[in-house]
Amino acid sequence: MPEQTDKTTVGVTPAGATALERLMSTGWFTEEIDAYRLAIASALSKSLIVSESLPGVQTKFNVGTLNKDDQVRTIVAGFSAEAGERPFAHAEKLADVGLKYLVERLVDREETLSSVLLDLSEEDVPASG
Amino acid sequence: MKLRKVTIRNFGPYHGEHELVLEVEANAPVVLVFGENMRGKTSIKNALLWCLYRQTTDRRGNPKQSVDHLSYDAIDAGEFYMTVSLDFDHDGHTYRLERHAQADSKPISDDDLEFKVSLQRDGHFMPTGAIQEEIANILHPNISRFFFFDADMLQQYEILLSEPGRDAELVKGSIEQILGLPAIQLVTEDLDQAARDAQQRQLRAVQAERKNEALVAEVQQKEEEASALNSDLEGLESSLAELEAERVDLRDRLEQFAAIQADLRELDGHQTRVSEIEREEREQRDVVKTVLRDAWWIPMATTVERRLGEIADIISSATDRQEKRQALETERRHLDHSINGNACSLCGQSLAESDKADLSQHLEEIRRELEDLGSDSEGLPGLLAEQGRLQDFAADLPPARLADAERAVRRLGIEKRRLERRISDIRDRLGRHERSEIQAIERQLEECLRQLSAVMKDIDDRRASKERIDRELSGLRQRLQNLPGADPRTATESELFAGLRQIFDGAVARYRDRMRLEVEREASEIFRQLTTEPEYAGLQINDQFGLQILDSEGRVIAERSAGAEQIVAMSLIGALNRCATREGPIVIDTPFARLDRRHRKNVLEFLPGMGPQAVLLIQSGELDVDRDLTHLEGKIGREFDLVRDSPTRSHFEQRGR
Numbered sequence: 001m002p003e004q005t006d007k008t009t010v011g012v013t014p015a016g017a018t019a020l021e022r023l024m025s026t027g028w029f030t031e032e033i034d035a036y037r038l039a040i041a042s043a044l045s046k047s048l049i050v051s052e053s054l055p056g057v058q059t060k061f062n063v064g065t066l067n068k069d070d071q072v073r074t075i076v077a078g079f080s081a082e083a084g085e086r087p088f089a090h091a092e093k094l095a096d097v098g099l100k101y102l103v104e105r106l107v108d109r110e111e112t113l114s115s116v117l118l119d120l121s122e123e124d125v126p127a128s129g
Numbered sequence: 130m131k132l133r134k135v136t137i138r139n140f141g142p143y144h145g146e147h148e149l150v151l152e153v154e155a156n157a158p159v160v161l162v163f164g165e166n167m168r169g170k171t172s173i174k175n176a177l178l179w180c181l182y183r184q185t186t187d188r189r190g191n192p193k194q195s196v197d198h199l200s201y202d203a204i205d206a207g208e209f210y211m212t213v214s215l216d217f218d219h220d221g222h223t224y225r226l227e228r229h230a231q232a233d234s235k236p237i238s239d240d241d242l243e244f245k246v247s248l249q250r251d252g253h254f255m256p257t258g259a260i261q262e263e264i265a266n267i268l269h270p271n272i273s274r275f276f277f278f279d280a281d282m283l284q285q286y287e288i289l290l291s292e293p294g295r296d297a298e299l300v301k302g303s304i305e306q307i308l309g310l311p312a313i314q315l316v317t318e319d320l321d322q323a324a325r326d327a328q329q330r331q332l333r334a335v336q337a338e339r340k341n342e343a344l345v346a347e348v349q350q351k352e353e354e355a356s357a358l359n360s361d362l363e364g365l366e367s368s369l370a371e372l373e374a375e376r377v378d379l380r381d382r383l384e385q386f387a388a389i390q391a392d393l394r395e396l397d398g399h400q401t402r403v404s405e406i407e408r409e410e411r412e413q414r415d416v417v418k419t420v421l422r423d424a425w426w427i428p429m430a431t432t433v434e435r436r437l438g439e440i441a442d443i444i445s446s447a448t449d450r451q452e453k454r455q456a457l458e459t460e461r462r463h464l465d466h467s468i469n470g471n472a473c474s475l476c477g478q479s480l481a482e483s484d485k486a487d488l489s490q491h492l493e494e495i496r497r498e499l500e501d502l503g504s505d506s507e508g509l510p511g512l513l514a515e516q517g518r519l520q521d522f523a524a525d526l527p528p529a530r531l532a533d534a535e536r537a538v539r540r541l542g543i544e545k546r547r548l549e550r551r552i553s554d555i556r557d558r559l560g561r562h563e564r565s566e567i568q569a570i571e572r573q574l575e576e577c578l579r580q581l582s583a584v585m586k587d588i589d590d591r592r593a594s595k596e597r598i599d600r601e602l603s604g605l606r607q608r609l610q611n612l613p614g615a616d617p618r619t620a621t622e623s624e625l626f627a628g629l630r631q632i633f634d635g636a637v638a639r640y641r642d643r644m645r646l647e648v649e650r651e652a653s654e655i656f657r658q659l660t661t662e663p664e665y666a667g668l669q670i671n672d673q674f675g676l677q678i679l680d681s682e683g684r685v686i687a688e689r690s691a692g693a694e695q696i697v698a699m700s701l702i703g704a705l706n707r708c709a710t711r712e713g714p715i716v717i718d719t720p721f722a723r724l725d726r727r728h729r730k731n732v733l734e735f736l737p738g739m740g741p742q743a744v745l746l747i748q749s750g751e752l753d754v755d756r757d758l759t760h761l762e763g764k765i766g767r768e769f770d771l772v773r774d775s776p777t778r779s780h781f782e783q784r785g786r
Contacts, residue, residue, distance in 0.1 A: 030418045037425035045428035074518045075426055078436070112539070113417065114532035120428035 006086040010036075010066055011059040012096060019099035020060075022107050033061055039098030040072065040091050044079055045120045048101060050093035063088050130219045130268055130713045131741050135180070139203035139211040141172025142779040149173065149781055151714075151744060153766030158737055160744040161758075162781070164771030169779040170746035172198070174277055174718050180213035180228045182270040183244065194239045195230050201777040209236055219267050225249040226264070268713045272306050275705050276740075279718040301673045308644045308708055310637065317633045324626035328606055331619045338614040348605045351598055358595045365588045372581045379574040386567045393564055396555045399548045406548070410541045416534040426522050433522045440516045447509050454502050457495050464492040644708060645670055651704035652676055652697075658735055659696045661727040668700060676701055691723045699732065703739050714742035721751040733760035 012020055020032055029035045043050070067073050067088070076087040076094065083090040105111045132151040137143045151160050164170045175185040175198060185193045199211050210231035217224050229245040236242050248260045255263060268276065332348060335341045383390075426433065466474040468488050473480065480488070610620040653667035656678075668676045669685065676697050678686040689697070706715070715736070721729045729752055736743045752758070758765070768784040 027414060028417050028421060030422055034418070034422045034425060038421055038428070041426045041428040045432065069521065070518075071426070071521065075429055075433075075522070078515070078519065079429065079432060112535055114535045117427050117531070121430045 004086060004089075006063075007088045007092065008063050009059045010061055010063060010088055010092040010095065011057040012036075012099065013054050014056050014058075016054075016096040016099050017058065019103040022103045023099060026106055026113070028106075028113055033066060035099070035102075036061065036066070036095050037072065039096075039102055040094045041075065041098070042102055042120050043094040043098030044075065046098075046101060048094070048097045050082070050090070050097050054093060054096055057092070066091070130217055132177075132714050132744070133216040133218060134214075135173070135177060135216075136212075136214040137173075137176050138213070139200040139208055140176050140179070140198050140213055141200065142169040142777060143172065143176075144200045144202035144206070144778050147780055149769065150767065150783070151742070153742055155741070157764050157766040158740075158742050159761055159764045160742070160766055161761075161768045162744065162746045162771065163749070163754075163769065164746070164779070165748055165773075167776075168771040168773055170748065170771060171279070171718050173744075173746060174279070174716050176213045177215065177716060178273065178277055180215045180226055181264055181268065182273065183228060183246075184270060195242060195244070196236045196239050199230070199236065202775075204235060209234065222250050223252070224267075226260075269306055272709075275304075275702050275709075276713040277716045278702070304648075304674045304705060305641070308648070308705070310641060310644070313633070313637050313640060317630055317637065320626050320630040320633060324623055324630065327619050327623035327626060331606070331609055331615060331623060334616045334619065335609055335612045335614045338612065341609075341612045341614065344605065344608060344612065348602065348609060351602045351605060355595060355598045355602060358591050358598065362588065362591050362595070365584055365591065369581070369584050369588065372577055372584060376574065376577050376581060379570055379577055382570050383567070383574065386570070389559060390567060392555045392559055393567070396552060396559075399552050399555075403545055403548050403552070406541045406545045410538055410545070413534040413537045413541070417531055417538070420531045420534075430522070433519055437516065437519050437523055440512050440519070443512055444509065444516070447512075450502050454499060457499050457502070461492060461495045461499065464488050464495065468492065645672075645674065647708050648674065648701070648704045649676075651707045652700040655703040655735065656696065656700040659700060659728065659731045660693070661725075661731065662693075668697065674701070692725060692728055695723045696728060696732075699735075703735070706740050712741060714744060715740045716744040716746070718746045719748060719751060720745050721747070721757075726753075726757070729757050730760050733757060737761070737764040 020035060023029070023035045023039075024032060029038075042048075072091055073087045076091045077083050080087075080090060080094070102116070105116045106113060134151060135149045136146060137149070138146045149162075153160060162170060162173060175193075178185050179195065179198060183195065185195075185198070187193050195211075199209070203209070203211065210229065212227065212229045214225060214227040217226075225248070227247050230242045231245075232241045232243070234241075246257065246260055248255045248263060250263075264270075332345060336345050420427075424430075463474050467480065468485055471480050471485070472478060606623070609615060610617075610623075649668060649670035652670070656665070656668050656676075664680050665686065666679050666681045666683070669679050670676055678689060678693065678697065680686055702715075706712075720732065720736075724732060736745070769781045770784060771779050772782050773779050
């Protein structure tokens with residue numbers, strides 16, 4: 001089976017889109033892409049289990065925009081063994097699960113942003129890539 | 130004047146006919162009427178005032194319509210009339226005054242009422258046209274405020290302490306009336322008129338001579354100017370009175386809006402603060418947004434930091450090994466060279482076989498050590514590259530700044546929601562009242578004050594002109610008397626009246642000063658009797674009859690409590706009664722409301738001596754009946770209770786004492 005190339009655009013599942021919308025309603029983000037990146041970092045930090053596949057993904061961002069200064073690839077590829085040669089495909093999966101996780105804590109449980117970020121940054125180190 | 134009986138029908142809460150006997154003996158002149166709030170105490174005082182003058186006021190001193198006094202129950206019963214009869218004695222005569230108001234259908238205003246009044250003196254009806262004057266002679270309406278008063282309204286006497294103004298002048302005029310000053314002033318007006326008549330006669334006499342024409346014409350011209358100025362002054366005084374009334378009305382209307390104005394000011398303040406909060410909130414949110422945009426990896430910050438630490442350790446360890454390897458390689462080369470050349474590569478000394486064997490063994494050990502160290506060259510560049518990439522994420526993260534900003538946003542949000550609730554409450558309360566309505570009244574008041582100021586300036590200017598013309602006229606008249614044809618008797622007459630006028634003016638001024646000092650002396654004496662403060666030595670009176678409290682050093686006490694105000698006012702009223710040319714009953718509504726127990730004791734002991742009769746309309750909260758009334762022991766002539774029949778109806782019951 002030939003090796004797949006990485007994604008050039010990333011997006012959200014319908015559930016992820018709802019989560020993104022609710023996350024934006026907190027008023028803490030200038031643009032959706034900022035929330036999307038934070039979701040990736042949160043999922044990585046929390047070692048959340050990502051789905052094998054994302055059904056019904058709708059494109060949201062171009063990888064070039066998402067990966068400004070190559071930071072997203074550095075973090076995903078650097079700290080997730082599952083990223084392999086396709087860090088952006090993996091980042092998309094991380095974002096989907098990370099968005100739902102952030103919504104649960106910031107919107108549903110009404111935790112403060114600083115307490116959630118502090119908690120996330122103190123998580124155990126995920127397996128290094 | 131001594132009251133004997135008041136009969137009330139359909140007035141206030143008194144539906145049907147009710148009789149209140151007020152006749153008392155000189156040794157027990159106090160009548161007590163007890164009634165809780167809304168039972169009709171004030172209606173008794175108003176019934177007396179309405180019967181005497183057809184005038185009553187509300188608690189703020191504004192005139193009330195007669196129709197407002199008609200009993201609700203009477204209206205419901207279709208009885209659209211009310212009557213108050215007052216039986217009293219004065220100056221050896223017996224009087225019965227009866228006032229009646231009636232309408233054909235339910236009245237809305239006084240225009241719907243027909244009024245009738247009758248006065249019997251010693252059983253004989255007086256002509257209707259003479260009634261008002263007779264009542265004014267007995268107790269003039271202008272001085273009624275010193276006989277019938279509400280203790281809560283006593284603060285109106287404070288205006289006597291302020292700068293002269295129309296309100297102060299009115300009260301001062303009333304005081305001078307009670308002291309009999311206007312009667313003396315009438316003489317001066319008569320003298321003025323007599324002098325003017327004499328001057329006119331003189332003018333006519335000298336006019337006959339042709340050569341006097343020029344001077345006569347000048348006098349006549351000046352008199353016309355003086356007359357025109359008088360006419361102007363009358364018109365201006367009338368305008369001033371109208372503007373004063375308008376000012377009072379506008380101030381009253383603004384006062385009614387005072388609460389709304391306060392709400393509007395609060396609303397403005399809250400709205401301004403909400404705008405500030407929104408700006409501050411935006412700034413703080415921007416701090417958070419910037420952090421989340423530029424440092425989105427915060428959740429990975431610790432992980433990144435730890436990895437950087439690991440890489441740094443690996444690189445450091447590799448560097449140590451590299452240095453050791455270099456040292457071993459140098460030593461290996463030195464040993465190789467020495468063994469192969471049979472001489473020490475450093476000092477050139479020949480080597481023995483045993484030395485060569487030792488060196489060979491040492492060389493072998495170094496080679497093994499070098500093999501153990503291995504080579505790092507393959508992994509190190511990768512690590513250095515990773516370290517370079519991760520350094521981007523090792524920038525100083527601002528979690529504290531983010532937490533501060535988030536806390537600030539939360540705090541601002543709470544404050545904003547609280548203010549928005551308050552704004553919503555105020556908007557609900559403001560309801561239909563428009564800000565423009567209040568602003569319109571404020572503008573009208575501003576314009577009214579501007580006009581008032583202009584009219585007052587005009588009056589001052591006219592008065593100055595009038596004084597100048599009067600001086601000129603006086604000189605011209607002096608010259609007239611020396612003209613051919615002038616009648617020396619008329620001249621003497623004119624001079625006599627002018628001289629008398631001067632004498633009376635001086636007398637009036639001296640009388641006023643004397644009465645003022647008399648009032649001050651009497652008021653001070655009463656004040657010392659009433660006050661509970663030993664350091665209060667007396668009262669000082671000003672030109673307007675305003676009274677200030679003095680301490681034992683003769684210094685004015687600037688701050689006065691509400692109770693002290695009432696004591697000062699009662700001292701003034703007591704003094705005016707003592708100095709008055711009239712004598713009348715004292716009727717006080719809620720007399721003790723602002724007084725503490727010791728002041729109540731003093732006032733109760735003082736009241737029986739204040740006049741021939743004292744009617745006190747009291748509510749239970751004002752005094753302790755069992756304890757306080759012992760101070761009136763033997764002085765109480767009659768006692769009544771006001772009994773509630775329904776929310777709109779009451780009646781009197783006399784206590785058997």
